[in-house]
Amino acid sequence: MSGELQTIVAARxxxxxxxxxxxVGRPSTAAILARTVHNPxxxxxxxxxxxxxxxxxxxxxxxxGELAETADAVVSVPEMFNYxxxxxxxxxxxxxxxxxxRHANLNSTVIGDYDAPRTRLxxxxxAPEIALGCPEVVVxxxxxxxxxxxxxxxxxTSGERTTAVITxxxxxxxxxxxxxxxxxHPGVDVEQVxxxxxxxxxxxxxxxxxxxxxxQETNALRELIARA
Amino acid sequence: xxEILSLPEAVAGLVRDGDAVAMEGFTHLIPFAAGHxxxxxxxxxxxxxxxxxxxxxxxxxGMGAARKLVFSYAGNPGVGSLHRVRDAVEHGWPxxxxxxxxxxxxxxxxxxxxxxxxxxxxxxxYVGTDLxxxxxxxxxxxxxxxxxLVAVPALTPDVAIVHAQExxxxxxxxxxxxxxxxxxxxxAARRSLVTVERIVDALELxxxxxxxxxxxxxxxxxxxxxxxxxxxxGLTERDNGFYREWDAIARDRERFTTWMEEHVL
Numbered sequence: 001m002s003g004e005l006q007t008i009v010a011a012r013x014x015x016x017x018x019x020x021x022x023x024v025g026r027p028s029t030a031a032i033l034a035r036t037v038h039n040p041x042x043x044x045x046x047x048x049x050x051x052x053x054x055x056x057x058x059x060x061x062x063x064x065g066e067l068a069e070t071a072d073a074v075v076s077v078p079e080m081f082n083y084x085x086x087x088x089x090x091x092x093x094x095x096x097x098x099x100x101x102r103h104a105n106l107n108s109t110v111i112g113d114y115d116a117p118r119t120r121l122x123x124x125x126x127a128p129e130i131a132l133g134c135p136e137v138v139v140x141x142x143x144x145x146x147x148x149x150x151x152x153x154x155x156x157t158s159g160e161r162t163t164a165v166i167t168x169x170x171x172x173x174x175x176x177x178x179x180x181x182x183x184x185h186p187g188v189d190v191e192q193v194x195x196x197x198x199x200x201x202x203x204x205x206x207x208x209x210x211x212x213x214x215x216q217e218t219n220a221l222r223e224l225i226a227r228a
Numbered sequence: 229x230x231e232i233l234s235l236p237e238a239v240a241g242l243v244r245d246g247d248a249v250a251m252e253g254f255t256h257l258i259p260f261a262a263g264h265x266x267x268x269x270x271x272x273x274x275x276x277x278x279x280x281x282x283x284x285x286x287x288x289x290g291m292g293a294a295r296k297l298v299f300s301y302a303g304n305p306g307v308g309s310l311h312r313v314r315d316a317v318e319h320g321w322p323x324x325x326x327x328x329x330x331x332x333x334x335x336x337x338x339x340x341x342x343x344x345x346x347x348x349x350x351x352x353x354y355v356g357t358d359l360x361x362x363x364x365x366x367x368x369x370x371x372x373x374x375x376x377l378v379a380v381p382a383l384t385p386d387v388a389i390v391h392a393q394e395x396x397x398x399x400x401x402x403x404x405x406x407x408x409x410x411x412x413x414x415x416a417a418r419r420s421l422v423t424v425e426r427i428v429d430a431l432e433l434x435x436x437x438x439x440x441x442x443x444x445x446x447x448x449x450x451x452x453x454x455x456x457x458x459x460x461x462g463l464t465e466r467d468n469g470f471y472r473e474w475d476a477i478a479r480d481r482e483r484f485t486t487w488m489e490e491h492v493l
C-alpha cells in the first residue's frame with residue numbers, strides 16, 4: 001500500500017538523526033516507527049512541550065497524556081519555541097501542508113482569497129518558526145495536483161530549509177532551488193507523478209526506485225497502527 | 229489574594245460583554261467548564277484569544293459569543309477542521325468574525341511579553357511569509373548585530389481563564405503535566421480566574437509542577453472534571469473519542485445547536 005510505504009520512507013529518513021520535531025498524523029507515526037525499527041535513541045519533540053516522548057501508541061493530539069508521561073522533559077510553549085526550536089537544537093522537522101509549491105513553500109492557512117476564503121484551514125501553528133529553526137525540514141504530503149500547486153493561495157511557511165518531500169508516489173528533493181523527482185516508489189511510473197504535480201516537474205538524472213518495505217518495517221508499522 | 233468562589237459567581241464577577249478573554253491550556257487543561265459558564269451567562273461580543281481554539285472556542289464561536297478570534301492553530305487536533313469556526317469565517321454564521329492570526333511562536337512570545345510587562349517581544353519569524361502582511365508584526369533591526377528581527381505586540385487580555393489540578397484555601401494554584409502558556413496568560417491579563425479539579429488544605433509540591441501564587445489571581449473556583457473532554461494530567465483522561473465525535477456534531481448547524489442546548493446551556 002503506497003500510504004504505508006510513504007510512512008516507512010519517512011521513518012528511514014530518521015536513521016542516524018538525533019532528534020525530530022513532529023506534529024500529529026503520518027509524521028508522528030513515521031517517527032515512532034523510526035524509534036521502533038531504526039533509531040531507538042531518537043528524541044521526539046512535540047510542540048506541546050514534550051521533549052523525548054516515547055509513545056507506545058500513535059497519539060491523537062500533540063498533547064496526549066502519554067507524551068508527557070514518557071517525556072524526558074516537559075516545558076512551556078514559550079520555552080519550546082525560544083530555547084529549543086529557535087536556536088536549531090532539533091535536527092529534523094517533519095511538516096505537512098495543504099499546498100506545496102516547487103520551492104517547497106507551504107500553505108496551511110486558506111484555499112482561495114485570505115479575506116473571503118473558499119476553505120479556511122487551521123493556520124500556521126508552529127510550522128513557520130519550526131521551518132526557520134530546524135536545520136533540516138522534511139515535508140510529508142499526499143501527491144495530487146490539489147496539493148502540489150503552481151502557485152500557493154497563501155505562503156504560510158518558507159521552504160528554504162526543506163531537504164526532501166516524501167509523498168505516496170515518490171521523493172522530491174531540491175536541485176538548483178527547485179523540487180525535483182529523485183525517486184519513485186515501486187510500481188509508480190514517472191508519467192503518473194507528473195500528472196499528480198501542478199507544475200512541469202523536473203526529473204533527476206539517475207532517478208531511483210525506493211527500496212520496497214521490508215517485512216520488519218511493514219509488521220512494525222501495522223502493529224503500531226493496530227494499537228491506536 | 230484569590231477569592232474562592234463558585235464558578236457562576238467567579239464568571240459573573242470577572243467576565244463582561246466585549247472583553248478580550250484568553251482561555252488557555254495547550255491541548256491539556258482546557259477550561260471547558262468555565263467557558264460553558266461564560267456561555268450560560270450570555271456573554272457577548274467577546275474577543276476570544278487562544279493559541280489553539282480547540283472544541284471550546286468552536287462552541288463559543290458557534291453560539292455567536294465572539295466578535296473576534298486571536299489564534300495560531302484553529303483545528304481539531306488529529307481529526308480535522310473546527311467546523312463552527314470555519315462556518316463563521318467562510319459564511320458569517322451565526323455572525324461574522326474578525327480574525328487575527330499568528331504563529332505559535334508569535335502567540336507564545338506575545339503572552340510572554342504581556343506577562344513581562346513589555347510592550348512587545350522580539351523574535352525571528354514571519355519574514356518571507358504572507359502572514360507578515362496579514363497580522364500585527366513589525367520588522368525591527370537589532371541595535372547590537374544589525375539582524376532583522378520581528379516585534380510582536382504584547383497580549384494583555386482583560387481576563388485570563390485557566391484550569392489546574394489543585395489550589396489551596398489561599399488560592400495558590402499548582403498544575404503539572406504539559407504547562408502550555410497558562411502562567412503567562414494569567415500574569416499577562418488584567419483579571420484572572422483559575423478553575424481547579426480540587427481545593428486542598430496544603431499543596432503537595434510536584435517535581436516539574438507550576439505554581440501560580442494566589443495573590444496573582446482574582447478568583448479560584450472548584451470545577452471537578454472542568455477540563456473534559458481535554459484532561460487534567462494524573463486525574464482525568466483526554467476523551468479522544470469525543471474529539472472524533474465532535475467532527476460530525478459540529479459539521480451540521482442544527483445538530484450543533486441541539487447538542488449545545490442539551491449539554492451546555
